[in-house]
Every structure is written in structure tokens, then in C-alpha cells.
Amino acid sequence: MKRLSPFQLAITLAAALILLFIVAPLAGMFVATSPSDLFSTARDAEVQQSIRLTIWISLAATVFFAIAAIPLAYLLARKDFPLKSLVAGIIDLPVVIPHSAAGIAILGFVSRDSVVGKMGSAIGLNFVGHPAGIAVAMAFVSLPFLINAARDGFSGVPVRLEKAALTLGASPARVFFTISLPLAWRSIVSGLILMFARGMSEFGAVIMVAYHPMITPVLIYERFGAFGLQYAQPVSVLFILISLSVFIALRLLARNKKQKTAADA
Amino acid sequence: MLELRNISCRFPGFSLTNISFSVSNGEYFVLLGESGSGKSLLLEAIAGLNKIKSGSLLLDGRDITHEKIQQRSIGLVFQDQAVFPHLSVKENIAYPLKGKHLTSSEKSDIIEEVTHILQITRLLNRRPETLSGGELQRVALARALVQKPKILLLDEPLSATDSKLRSELRALLRQINRTGQTIVHVTHDFDEAVSLADRIAILQDGKIVQTGTPQDVFGTPANGFVAHFAGIHNFFRVKTKKVSGQTIAYPVENVPVISTDSPEEDSGYMLIRNEDILLSASNFESSALNNFEGIVLDNYPSRTGMEIVVDIGIRLFAQISRESAERLNIRNNGKIWVHFKASSVRLIAG
Numbered sequence: 001m002k003r004l005s006p007f008q009l010a011i012t013l014a015a016a017l018i019l020l021f022i023v024a025p026l027a028g029m030f031v032a033t034s035p036s037d038l039f040s041t042a043r044d045a046e047v048q049q050s051i052r053l054t055i056w057i058s059l060a061a062t063v064f065f066a067i068a069a070i071p072l073a074y075l076l077a078r079k080d081f082p083l084k085s086l087v088a089g090i091i092d093l094p095v096v097i098p099h100s101a102a103g104i105a106i107l108g109f110v111s112r113d114s115v116v117g118k119m120g121s122a123i124g125l126n127f128v129g130h131p132a133g134i135a136v137a138m139a140f141v142s143l144p145f146l147i148n149a150a151r152d153g154f155s156g157v158p159v160r161l162e163k164a165a166l167t168l169g170a171s172p173a174r175v176f177f178t179i180s181l182p183l184a185w186r187s188i189v190s191g192l193i194l195m196f197a198r199g200m201s202e203f204g205a206v207i208m209v210a211y212h213p214m215i216t217p218v219l220i221y222e223r224f225g226a227f228g229l230q231y232a233q234p235v236s237v238l239f240i241l242i243s244l245s246v247f248i249a250l251r252l253l254a255r256n257k258k259q260k261t262a263a264d265a
Numbered sequence: 266m267l268e269l270r271n272i273s274c275r276f277p278g279f280s281l282t283n284i285s286f287s288v289s290n291g292e293y294f295v296l297l298g299e300s301g302s303g304k305s306l307l308l309e310a311i312a313g314l315n316k317i318k319s320g321s322l323l324l325d326g327r328d329i330t331h332e333k334i335q336q337r338s339i340g341l342v343f344q345d346q347a348v349f350p351h352l353s354v355k356e357n358i359a360y361p362l363k364g365k366h367l368t369s370s371e372k373s374d375i376i377e378e379v380t381h382i383l384q385i386t387r388l389l390n391r392r393p394e395t396l397s398g399g400e401l402q403r404v405a406l407a408r409a410l411v412q413k414p415k416i417l418l419l420d421e422p423l424s425a426t427d428s429k430l431r432s433e434l435r436a437l438l439r440q441i442n443r444t445g446q447t448i449v450h451v452t453h454d455f456d457e458a459v460s461l462a463d464r465i466a467i468l469q470d471g472k473i474v475q476t477g478t479p480q481d482v483f484g485t486p487a488n489g490f491v492a493h494f495a496g497i498h499n500f501f502r503v504k505t506k507k508v509s510g511q512t513i514a515y516p517v518e519n520v521p522v523i524s525t526d527s528p529e530e531d532s533g534y535m536l537i538r539n540e541d542i543l544l545s546a547s548n549f550e551s552s553a554l555n556n557f558e559g560i561v562l563d564n565y566p567s568r569t570g571m572e573i574v575v576d577i578g579i580r581l582f583a584q585i586s587r588e589s590a591e592r593l594n595i596r597n598n599g600k601i602w603v604h605f606k607a608s609s610v611r612l613i614a615g
Contacts, residue, residue, distance in 0.1 A: 164347035167312050168361040169335045169412060178360075182351050 026240065033237045041234035047219065051242055053131070054215040058199035061135035062146070062192055069143055070188060073150035074180060078159075091148070094141045103208025106137050110209065133209040138199035145194040153187025154180060189254045197247050266290055267311070267416050267447065272320035274310050281307055281471045284320070288416070288449055288464075293442045296451045297458040297494070298468035304451040305344070307468065308418050311449070312341040324415060340414030344421040346405040348393045354404050355389040361412040379407045382444070383437065399430045406441070417441070419450040423457055435460060455494060459483070459534050460615035467491050479534060479615070498582035499537040505612060506531070514612060520578040523554040524610035533614040539584035541609035544573060545602045546593055553604040561599050564590065571595070575603055 004012065041047055075081075076088060094102055110127035111117050120127055127133035157180050165175040181188075203217035211218060216239045224232035272284040281303050288294040298304045309315045311322065313334035322330045329337050349357050358380065362372045380386045383403045393401065402422060409417060422438070423431045438461060442448050452458055458465055459479045466476040467490070475487040482491060483500035501516035505528060514522045514535045522535065548556060559577035566572075570586040573595055581603060585593075595601070 158347070160343055160345060160347045161349060163309075163314050164341070164343055165349075165360070166314065166334045167339070167341040168408065169364070170360070171335065174363075179349060 029233055030237055033233050037234040038237060041238050046214075047216075047235055047238065050214050050216045050219045051239060053213055054200050054217070054239075055242075055246065057131050057134050057215065058138055058142075058196050060131075061139040061199050062142075062196045064135070065139045065143055066146060066192060066195075069147050070150050070181075073147050073188075074154050074176065076147070076151045077154035092144050095144050099141055099202065099204030100208060102140055103137055103205035106133075106140055106205060107208050110136060127209070129210045129212055131210075131213060134206050134213075134215060137205040137209045138202050139195075141202050141205050142195040142198035145198055146188075146191040149191025149194060150184065150188045153184030153191070156187065157183040186254065193247065193250045193254070196250070197243065200243055200246075266323075266325060267449070268323040269311070270321045270323070272307075272310065272322060273318050274306065274315055275318050276306060276315075279303060279306070279471060281310065284471075284473055286466050286473060286476050288447060290447055291442070291445050292447055293439075293461055293463045294447075294449045295458040295462035295465045296449065296468055297453070297455070297465055298451075299453055299494075302453075302468045303471040304453075304468055305420050308341065308420050308449070308451050311416070312339050312418055313337050314341075338412075338415045339418060340409035340412055340416070341418040342402075342405045342409050342420065342422060344424060346401045348396075348401050348404050348408070350393050352393075353389070354385070354391050354393065354396070357393070357404055358389075358407045358411055360408060375411050376407075379410045382441070383407045383410075398425055399434065402426070402434060403437070406437075410441070410446070415447065417446055417448045419448060421452055422450065423452070423454070431457075456613055459613050462615075467494065483534075498539055499535075499542070501535045501579060502532075503535040503612070504532050511607075512612065514610065516579045520557070522610055523607040524612050525608045526610065526612040528612045528614040530614040533612055536611040536613070537581070537605060537609055539572070539582045541605050542581060542583035543604040544575070544583055544585060544589070544593060544595075545604065548602050551604060552606065554607040555603075555605045555610070557603045559601055559603050561595055561597055561601055563597060564595050573601075575601055577603055 072091075076084070076091075081087075107128065108114065109116055110120070110133055112121060112126065112128070117127060120132070125132055127136060161179055161183070162175050165179045166172070170178065201217060203221065206215055207218050207221070214222065216235065220232050220235050220239065223235055266287060266289055268287040269284050272281065274281040284307060286294075296304050296307065306315055310317055313329075313332065317330050320330070321328055324338065349360070352360070355376065358376050359372060362375065367375070376389075377386070380389065383406055385400065385403045385407060388396065388400060388404070393404070396404065406422075419438070423434055426434060435457070438448065438450070442461075450458075450461060462479055464477060465479055465482050467474050467482060467487075469490050475482050475491050480500070480502045486494075486498075503514040503516050503522070505512055505514045505524075507513075507527075512524045512527050514524055516522065516535060524535070543551075543553065548558070557577040559575040559581070561573060562576050562580065563574040564571055566587070567584065570584060571590040573583045573585060573590070575581050575583060583603065593601070
């Protein structure tokens with residue numbers, strides 16, 4: 001075997017330490033959770049309901065907000081306008097502020113006294129303590145992942161292809177739907193998956209807006225507070241497993257689609 | 266007919282100024298210029314992709330200066346072809362036909378007709394990434410042609426191809442033009458321009474400096490830039506004949522010029538570099554196959570010595586040093602012998 005130079009050895013060691021740092025706590029928790037605990041937790045109706053709720057709300061939030069977020073990403077990739085870098089900075093804001101603070105901000109924004117809250121009340125929708133409020137909180141903290149990925153995707157589409165489509169008689173809308181969107185699709189899907197996964201795992205912002213109905217991160221927090229570490233661990237392990245499975249399944253789906261397209265060629 | 270009247274466009278750090286020319290129906294018009302001269306920007310302005318600041322653009326008498334791109338009836342083929350990578354060849358070619366109120370059999374007929382001319386019918390179900398550069402170029406041409414554009418704009422269509430493919434594509438472009446398709450073709454390549462153009466416009470720094478037939482433009486260059494572009498003052502339209510394996514070019518009937526080039530066609534252009542022409546006081550035996558007696562029409566100093574204009578039935582420009590001019594005692598209307606090698610005579614089909 002080739003001998004490593006001291007430098008190579010040092011960076012390999014650093015890499016291994018970082019990996020260990022990520023894997024060790026998770027592995028420790030998995031080891032500390034017995035299969036029987038995990039099994040009984042999986043059969044717990046409250047746990048099942050919260051996991052279903054978490055997945056559905058995050059999915060709904062992702063799809064609903066994507067409708068406007070994808071055109072915004074296109075705008076950022078293609079058009080120059082005044083204060084564009086300020087807009088890009090604002091989009092990244094939810095990533096850098098504390099999520100509990102984001103939750104407080106959203107609570108103020110959707111509470112009954114606010115304009116949005118009043119509009120919601122008018123159609124019988126109360127955001128606070130409602131899945132809609134949870135969706136808003138999830139979307140607030142996870143939107144930057146979608147917008148940035150989609151923007152990179154659109155930037156990667158050669159402008160010449162869009163120009164060519166225009167000279168071939170296509171309207172700007174047709175150019176967007178038949179050229180830009182399909183060619184940026186891979187990045188957009190990866191952004192959608194990231195947004196969905198990030199939304200599902202959100203705790204800080206959601207708990208400010210809605211303790212009930214209880215999404216799984218809140219449930220884990222509640223079990224820890226009420227019963228201690230041992231009771232919180234099985235739910236955590238189960239939720240991590242499910243999040244990972246969803247994440248991997250979606251990634252595989254996106255990849256299969258790409259491979260299928262390549263195979264068609 | 267396409268008419269540009271005093272068109273000006275502004276871009277960051279560059280502008281096109283007072284561009285005027287017209288292209289008749291069925292004409293093959295070439296815009297020749299160095300890179301950075303604004304050729305592609307002008308083409309995109311004609312297509313509607315770049316805004317025209319002042320002046321007007323007319324197509325068959327209709328003002329289309331501010332017409333929407335989609336309604337201009339102008340097709341544009343980009344230098345890098347811009348074939349959509351996520352669509353099959355057939356989907357690419359059918360792209361402009363959507364929303365044209367055609368039945369699917371009418372669409373198929375149009376695609377069949379165009380792909381037959383371009384010889385790409387067998388490629389219809391292929392994906393673009395499996396095509397060669399030449400095939401992509403044909404697909405891009407087919408896609409532009411199915412719209413039946415009044416004007417077909419080509420941006421450096423032969424620049425990314427090897428020489429064999431280039432002559433194939435040239436023949437194809439001539440064939441498309443012969444079907445009556447008006448073509449405006451942008452290039453920086455002198456040979457390409459001369460070989461394809463009915464008329465040429467020379468673009469320099471965003472301005473048109475000369476317009477005319479290749480013979481008008483390069484036979485009597487309007488300025489040093491045009492002359493430099495050709496690199497050559499001795500530029501003639503010729504008919505060529507093969508006589509016992511030798512190519513003889515006739516700029517005029519009684520001046521047979523021997524060349525080592527063997528063009529496929531029997532007409533074209535002849536070019537001889539000024540530096541390749543040798544002058545002498547009397548005829549002498551040499552390896553040069555072309556030897557003519559002529560009369561000095563003019564002589565004047567040039568950047569590198571003296572330029573001598575000699576009439577041998579055609580006007581030839583020779584470049585010699587001042588010392589040689591003195592030694593030969595060059596005088597206007599004096600007799601002189603002109604010699605040049607067959608290998609220095611370039612023939613371009615066109």
C-alpha cells in the first residue's frame with residue numbers, strides 16, 4: 001500500500017474525526033434504543049399520527065410555496081433589477097436568524113390580531129394551533145433551500161436555448177415551461193427534497209406557532225420534558241429512520257428519472 | 266426583401282451605428298467582420314432579440330422594427346446550434362410548429378420535407394447528445410426552416426466544423442438558398458464569405474464599411490481595413506478549365522493563369538498575394554509558370570516598400586522594396602515583366 005504523507009494523514013484524520021462527530025451521537029442513540037422499545041413506539045397511535053401529520057404538512061407547505069418560489073428563483077437567475085443583491089440577502093435571512101425568533105415573528109404575523117390572521121378568520125381559518133400555521137412556519141425556515149437550488153438550476157440553463165425558443169415562435173411562458181423549467185428540473189427537485197426534509201425537521205419556529213397538533217419534533221421535546229431521555233429516544237430514532245427513508249426514496253426517485261432519461265438517449 | 270435603414274443599437278461598451286443595407290428575396294447575403302465587430306449582435310437585432318434604438322427594419326415593405334420576435338417570420342440558427350438537449354431530434358424540429366393550427370399529418374409532411382432536404386430523416390428519434398457537430402447543425406437548420414421563415418439568419422454556421430464537413434455544409438447552404446430561401450449569413454471567414462455570397466457587407470467596429478458583390482468589395486476595397494481583411498489586392502472572378510491535368514483560370518479571356526489548386530467547380534475567385542508577384546526588366550527562364558509582359562500603370566510608396574500596379578490585361582498589384590524599384594527603374598507607362606508561381610495562385614469556388 002502507498003504510504004501517506006504526514007499532510008495526507010492529517011487531513012484524513014481530521015475528516016474521520018468530523019464524520020465520527022456526526023455519526024457517534026446518532027449511533028449511540030440507536031444502540032441505546034432496544035428493538036422492542038422501537039417496535040412499541042412504532043405502534044403508539046400518538047406517534048404514528050404525529051409522523052403522518054409532520055410528513056403531510058411539510059409536503060403541503062413545500063408544494064404550495066413552490067408555486068411562487070420557483071418563478072422567483074427564475075427571476076433571480078435571469079433578470080437584473082435594482083436591489084437584486086438585497087433581495088437575495090433577504091431570501092437567505094431565515095437560514096441565519098434563530099428559528100425560535102422566526103417562530104415569534106410568524107406568530108405575530110398570523111395571530112388573530114394581524115391582517116393575515118383577520119383574513120384567515122374571515123374564511124374560518126385560524127393559523128395559530130392549526131396545520132396551516134405549522135405549514136407557514138415550516139415554509140418560512142425551509143424556503144431558502146428551494147429558492148437557492150432552483151436559482152442555481154435556472155442559471156445553469158444556457159440563455160441561448162431560451163433565445164432560440166423565442167425565435168422559433170414560442171411565447172415567454174412557453175419558453176419557461178418547455179425549456180427553462182425542464183432543463184432546471186433536477187436542481188429544482190433537489191431543492192424541493194431539501195425544503196421538504198428541512199420543513200419536516202423544524203422545531204423552533206413551529207413550537208411558537210402551534211404546540212398542538214403535535215408534529216414529531218414537538219412530540220420528542222414533550223416526551224423528553226415529561227418522561228426523560230429514555231422515552232424521547234425511541235421516538236427520535238423512529239423519526240430519524242422515517243425521515244432518512246423518505247429522503248433516500250425521493251433522491252432515488254429523482255435519480256431513476258435521470259437515468260431513465262439517459263437510457264432513452 | 267429585408268431592409269435595414271440607419272439602424273443603431275447600444276450595448277454596454279459597444280454600439281452598432283447607422284447600419285443600412287438591403288437583402289433581396291432569394292439572395293445569399295454575407296456579413297463579414299472580425300470577432301468583436303458586432304456581427305452577431307446585428308443578427309440578433311434583426312431577429313428581435315436585441316432592441317433597436319433608432320432606425321427602421323422593413324420586411325417586404327412592412328415595418329418590423331418593434332414587432333414581437335414571434336411574429337417576424339425570421340429564423341435564426343445560432344453558432345452553437347442551441348438544439349434543445351432534453352428533446353429528441355423530432356421534438357426539436359417540431360417545436361416551432363406548435364400552436365400553428367396544423368393537423369398532425371400536415372406537421373409530419375413539413376418535417377418530412379425539410380428533413381429530406383437536410384438528409385436527417387434517419388436521425389428523427391435520436392437524442393441530441395448522440396449527434397455529431399455536423400448533424401446538430403443540420404437539426405438546427407431544419408428546426409429554423411420548418412417555420413418557413415422569409416429570412417434565414419445564420420450565425421457562423423461553419424465555424425465549429427472540420428474542413429471536409431465544411432465543404433459539405435457549404436454545398437447544403439447553397440442548395441437551401443437555391444430553393445429560394447433568402448439567407449443572411451454572418452462570418453469572420455473570408456473564404457466562406459467569398460464562396461457563398463451573392464453580396465457581401467463588411468462590418469468594422471459596429472459600422473458597415475462596404476457592401477457589394479465579392480468582386481466589387483475585394484477587387485476595389487473601400488479602405489485599408491477591407492483590403493487587409495482580404496489580405497490581397499489581386500482578387501478576380503475567374504472561369505477555370507482543366508487542360509492536361511493543369512488548372513487554368515481566366516480572369517479575362519486572353520489572360521490564362523496557371524494554378525496548382527484544383528477547384529471542383531468551373532467558376533470562382535482567384536487570389537494572388539501582392540508579395541508573391543515578381544517583377545523583372547525582361548523575360549527570363551525560371552520555375553514560375555506564370556509570366557506576362559505588362560505596362561506599369563502606377564507606383565507609390567507603401568508601408569513595406571513600393572506598390573506597383575501593372576496592366577497585363579488585368580490590373581495586378583505587386584509589392585517590392587524601394588531598392589528593387591530603383592534598380593528596375595520603374596516608371597509609369599514603362600514595360601515590365603511579371604512572374605508568379607502556380608502555387609501562389611489560390612482558387613476559391615463560388
